[in-house]
Amino acid sequence: MAEKLKVELVTPYKKVLSEEVDEITATGALGEFGVLPGHAPFLTSLKIGELAYKQDGVLHHLALNWGYFEVENDKVTVLVETAERSDEIDLERAKAAMSRAETQLKSLAPEDKSFRVYEAALERALIRVQVAGKAKR
């Protein structure tokens, strides 16, 4: 298959990815989706989640924070606030963040303003641990 997707993944700090890939999957606002070359123009927001892409038969994983995803003419543009490659993730830190968020959540009621904050923190930590686990395999 000659056709490839050109992916650009940008955060406010740097350009994380700029590569040609065969396939890409991510978690959108309405759930997980996959994109192959020849996809129709598509625009969605991303939730805290995982982004995986296949390049030359190898799967790569990234943990993403809030973001936005666009496909047009086999060109994929991803804007995210943070993105970490699976091998860049500090597993210890993510686990510590997870337990910290968990204890905070236990002491808070769902009505509290900071409840959402810790919930999001927990979600982020969970994804990080998940993605980091995939790198080891």
Added chain:
Amino acid sequence: MANLKSIKKRIVSVKNTRQITKAMKMVSAAKLRRAQENVVAARPYAAKLAEVLERLAKSQDTDASPLMVKRDGGRALLMVVTSDRGLCGGFNANLCKAAERFLRERKGDFSEVSLMTLGRKGYEFLRNRHQVRKNHGNIFSTLSYQTASLIAAEVIEGYLAEEYDEVYIIFNAFKSVMTQDITIQQLLPVVPQDSGEEEVQTQYIYEPSKGALLDELLPKHIDVQIFKALLESVASEHGARMTAMDSASKNATEMIGKLTLIYNRARQAAITTELMEIISGAESIKG
């Protein structure tokens, strides 16, 4: 001679000052490089986001989001970005003056103006003359996207609560090491930039929906704009400090040269007088 001693003392003190200004220049140069890299790194993100926003906004009514609706209240919020520390030439003073000029010129358009200062220097300058709603100090040493995001959230909250109808930000945009461009930008209501080129109408699939996407993207756009303004300001600050310290070091060197000359002349004069005294003394013994 007492005069000799005092000149010597001044030379030593100027030398000390020069050492400090030189060191500050080096520090600023190093920090400038890092700040410059940050500015460059943030540009593609901001540009891409603006691009998407433009496309979304074009295919959508302008009153689609409360952040895009123009209100007639005329109450404005001006965000003034300065530095926390001084010793950077006219960096802060020029910006504060420009902010005041802006307020004077647009007096007719605004019924009420409040300020939000980012940076201690601007706050100190403006707090006695205008109503400063809030000051965010000490944000530059640990500047991150999160910081900008928090400030943006606060601004948006105030805007939606109709505490003000327009938001502007004034900051030193980084042009080169030597020059800063004072830039005033309208943050709210969001006016999508118009690149002018005719869009090729591609039928997009939107998920969840156009309106929901726009609602999510607009606050991010504000985040990024504030983040960018802060980064540019930091880079400009270091550039300004570097040039200021460079000229201070040069002036110190020049002053040391002048003082050394005076010192040597005074020393020579002292020696000459002493010689004259000895010679005249010897002459008188002979005679």
